[in-house]
Amino acid sequence: MAKSKKKKIIIGVLGVVVLAVLVVYVVKSNRVERKSVKVEEAKKGDITAIVTATGHVEAKKEVKVSADVMGRIIKLPVVEGQKVKAGDLLVQIDPATYEADVARAEASLTSAKALLNKAQLAYNRNKGLYEKKLISKEEFDLSYSDLLSAQGQVAQAEASLRQAKDQLSKTTIRSPIDGIITVLNSEEGENVVIGTMNNPGTIIMTVSDLSQIEIKADVDETDIASIKLGERVNIKLDAFPDTTIEGVVTEIGNSAKGMGLGSQDQVVNFLVTIQILKPIDGIRPGMTATVDIITAEHKGVVYIPIQAVVMRIPPEDSTSEGDAKSNIDKTSAEKNLKTKGKKEAVEGVFVVRDGVAKFVSVKTGIADQQNIEIKKGVSVGDSIIIGSFKILRSLNDGDFVKPIKKPKNKK
DSSP states (O other): OHHHHHHHHHHHHHHHHHHHHHHHHHHHHHHSOOEEEEEEEOEEEEEEEEEEEEEEEEEEEEEEEEOSSOEEEEEOOOOTTOEEOTTOEEEEEOOHHHHHHHHHHHHHHHHHHHHHHHHHHHHHHHHHHHHTTOSOHHHHHHHHHHHHHHHHHHHHHHHHHHHHHHHHHTTEEEOSSSEEEEEEOOOTTOEEOOOOSSOOOOEEEEEEEEEEEEEEEEEEHHHHTTOOTTOEEEEEETTEEEEEEEEEEEEEEEEEEEESTTSTTOEEEEEEEEEESSOOTTOOTTOEEEEEEEEEEEEEEEEEEGGGOEEEOOOOTTOOHHHHHHTTTSOHHHHHHHHTTTOOOEEEEEEEETTEEEEEEOEEEEEOSSEEEEEESOOTTOEEEEEOHHHHHHOOTTOBEEEEEOOOOOO
């Protein structure tokens, strides 16, 4: 009986002590200022990681039509935007000068052939006389030399005629491909010049094959490593704001495109080529496009808002609940000094537990524009502190908080 009575007394005393501790904790917690924080529950769903970039529409195949001969345009039977077939007449340059060159070359060839005929007859005659020893070897050799010279003159005249005819043919310019006249720089009556080392020459027009259209997009160097060939792309054109066009990555540039080189504001981009899978009517080269390149898709994962993830030095794992309660009045500076030099800052979130902000380190995955995947550290339904930014910046493990739930809405 004495032992039983003593046991009851001990239990009673322990109960009083526990109750006293709880009373002290409640009183202290009520006196501590609670920070109002926005919270949102961790959810489960799908996350799609994208890289967004801007670019311009280009035809996969386009030909810049320029002149190979100088002259005045006397016929220009096409207009900008017109469809053409391979072989259609695009430009006619005045052929008069080149027709005269052909006539002169033909006359020179006729003269050279006449001289060749004369030299051939003289050679044949001298050959017979030489065989009969009626002329000297010197005379026979001279007639043979005249024959070879005449043959060379004929060959030269024939080459000049081919060149003159080639130049004449270049006064007529025909379409090399099926396509559309997307750029027309010249007009009938203007003179065109051929390109030289220091002069690119006259580009009369551009013919583009719009059956295959590409987007050339500038992707920031921080995102280029995540992009792979064959990845799907959603394309928005400024000219068609309500239409989303599907595309696929076909080329990734290996060389960087630097802007502001040598300055602190240097921007480094890489050129990514995206093939439009189903072109729509009205697309034209030069149009501005915004592309969303889908780099990863994870289904049925835990996710939270991106802004909830912060960098902090994690609290000591050995700290008990009682220790945490006894330290609630310590300043954040004291807490940071305690762990400084012992641990490095890690990625994590603040979870609300019994009115207290608890820092939990997490392992993150892919992210979209609003949410981020959490692979480890958070479970579905956990109350995650998402703001405000000012509060998150100064929040510490163990701070008392007053949760304000964000209104529920669909992701």
